[in-house]
Amino acid sequence: MKILILTNEYPPNVYGGAGVHVEYLVRELARADASSSIQVLCFGDQEMDGSNLRVRGVDRIMQSPDTELRYPELQNTLVRQLSMIGCADAADIIHCHTWYTHLAGCLLKQLLGGRLVLTTHSLEPHRPWKAEQLGPAYNASSWMEETAYRNCDGVIAVSKSMKEDVRRLYKVQEERIGIIHNGIDATEYRPRTEPEVLPRYGINPQKPYILFVGRMTRQKGILHLINSVPYCSADVQMVLCAGAADTKEMEAEIFSRVEEVRRESRKEIVWVPQIVPKPDIFALYSLAELFVCPSVYEPFGIINLESMACGTPVVASKVGGIPEIVVDGETGLLVPFDPENTDRFSRDLASAIDSLLASPERLAAMGRKSRERVKRYFSWQSIARQTWEFYRRLAS
Template identity: 50%
Template sequence: MRVGLLTREFPPDVYGGAGVHVEFLARELSQLVDLEVHCWGEGRSTGVVRHRPWPALDDANDVLRTFSVDLSMTAALEGRDLVHSHTWYANLAGHLAKLLYGVPHVVTAHSLEPLRPWKAEQLGGGYALSSWAERTAIEAADAVIAVSGAMRDDILACYPALDPARVHVIHNGIDTGLYRPDPGTEALVRNGVDPERPYVLFVGRITRQKGVPQLLRAVRRIDPDVQVVLCAGAPDTPEIDREFRELYQEVSAERAGVLWIPQMLPRADVIQLLTHAAVFVCPSVYEPLGIVNLEAMACGTPVVASRTGGIPEVVDDGRTGLLVDVDGEFETNLARALDTVLADPAAGARMGEAGRVRATTEFGWDAVARRTAALYGEILAQA
C-alpha cells in the first residue's frame, strides 16, 4: 500500500500539535505501509519530499503561497495508492490528487476554519480561501478522521453535507517512552527557572485559540510565591504578539517570577520543564484534543485545562487534573483551579501519577497507526 502523507509541519519544522501528530504517526505508519511524506521545506531525504512556495508569490497573501505548495505536492503524488492530508495547508493537495489520479483521500481534521474566526485577523481575505479549501476537501474526502469525539461532532455541525459514516474517531497519541519523567534539572537552571520554587507551566503558540491573554490575566490572582513559566512563541499576528507583550509586561510589573521563554526549546528541555512543574495549564478556548496535555500527563504532571473540545477526553477531571468552564468567569475560575492544585502538592502528585498511567495505557502511537492503517485498508477495499 503506497501512501502519501501531506502536511505543512514535519521535523525539524514542528511548531504545533498537528506537526507533533504527523511526526509520530509517520514514524509508526512507516512500519505498516509504503509511506512518503510531503511537507513544507527545502530538499529531499529518504521517504520525505519537501516543497516550498513559489518564489513568484513571495509577496502574495499567505494562502496563495500555500496553494502553490499544494500544487507542487499534487504533481509529486503520482503513483500513490492513497493520500492522507493534515490541516487546510495540505487539504487542497489531497483533494486535487484524488481528482487527478483517481485515488482515495483521507483527511485528518486537527481544527476547523469555521471555528477559528480569529484567523481572519491573520489571513485577511485569505481566510475565505482557507475555509473554501477545507470545506471542499472534507466534503469530498473518502474518510475524515476526527482526533476526538467532540471534534467529530464539530465536523458534522460545520459540514452537514458530510455523510456521518465517513467520519471516524482516532485519538491523538503520545510516545510515553520519550515523554516520561526526567529527574534532571539542568534545563530549568539553563532557562532561568528556580528548581526550588514551584511553578505553573504553559507550553504553546501565542494565538487567540490557546487562550494566552486569559492566562496572563488569571495568573495575577494566583499565589504570588509561585513562578509562572510561559514557553510561548510563534505569534499568529503582530496584533496578538503586541497584546501578549503588553500583558506580559503588566503582569511582570505586578508580581515576581513570571518568566517568558519565546524561543522553541529542544524537546529534552521541554520534558524536564513538564516533569518538574507543579501544574501544567492549558487555557485554550478551542482545542480539538490537545496533545500538549498528554505530554504533561506522560511526564507525571497534573493538568489544569479548559473544559472545551476534546480536552475532557484526555484530562479526567478530579483524577488527572481539573477542568474549567470557558465562560464569563473563566479567568477567575482558572486562577482558583491553579491555586487548588498548588495548595495541595500531595494531591497534585497523585493526579500526575494517574495521568502518566492514563497516557501510557490509552494513547500509544502504535495503536493510533494500526487503526489508521486499518482504515486505509477498508477504504481501498471499497474503491
C-alpha cells in the first residue's frame, strides 16, 4: 500500500502536539509494514530517504516585490500546499494533519484518486482566538477545514470528545470516524535524575517546582495558571516552559502578567521562553513535583502523556480528551473549566496543586500509576497498528 502523509510540522520543525504525533506515527508506520511505501511532504527543507520512507520538505514562500503580503501566513501556507501537489507520488491513502494541508489533500484526492484521511488534532470553530493571529485569514482556514471534512473518506479522531465534535460540527457519518488516541514512546520518555540540568534554565535544584510546558496561546490556558500563583500556599517554583507565541501581543501580555504576579505575590516564577531540547525536557518532567495542564481547549493533550511517562502526576483542566488520559484521583487531579468564571478556575488550580503537594506519599503513588497507565494504553506501536487497520478498511 502507498501512503502519502501531508503535514506542516515534521522534525526538526516541531512546535506542537500535532508535530509530535506525526513524528512518532510515521516512524512506527514504517516499521510496522516494511512492504508499504510512505511519502511525507511537510513544510521546511527536510530531505530523507529510507527503505520504505521518503521525506521531502517544501519551503517555497510567496514573494511580493512591490508591497507587503496582506495575509502572509495564509498565503505562504497556500503556496506550500501547491508545491506539495507537484511533489506528491501516487498514493492509495492521502493522510492530512491540520488545516495547513487540507487544501492540498482535497486537490490530491482528485488528482491521484486515493482515499482522503484527516486526523483531527483540533477544530477551527473551537479556536476563535486564532483570529488574533490570522485576522480575516481565520475565516479562510475555517473554510478549508470544513471543505476537507465534507470531502474526506475517513476521519481519525484523537479522542471520544473529538469524534463527537466532528459529527456535530461537520455532519460526518459515524461509520467514517475512528478513534485512535495519540501515543508516547515510554522508552524515551522515562524518569531521569539529572539535577544538573535545572540551573541551565534558572531553576533552583534545592527547591521543589511545578512545571508547565506549552505554546504561548490562549488555548493552553497559561494566563489562568499564572493567575493561580498568588492563590497557591505551597512554597514552590512555578516553571513555565512557554515558547512559540501566537502573536507578539500575546507574548507581551504574558510577560507583563508574569512580572506583575512576581511583584505582587513575591512568588517565584521561572519563565523559559526557548524550546527546550528533548534530553533536558525529560529531566524537567522527571524532577518536577507535578505537571500542570490548564488548557481551555484540548482535543487530546499529548503533553500529559509526556509528563506521566516520566513518572510525574498531572493537575489538568477537565476539557476535551484530557479525561481520557488523566484518571482523576489516580494519576492526577482534574479541574473543571468554566469560561464564564476564569478566576474560579485559577483558584481551583491552586487548590488542586496545594492538595497534592501536601501529600508526598500520594504524589509518589500517582507518579507510579501514571507511568503504568501510559505503558499499558498509549504505545505508538499500538497506535500504528490501529492506523494501518483503518487504512486497509478504507482502501478495501
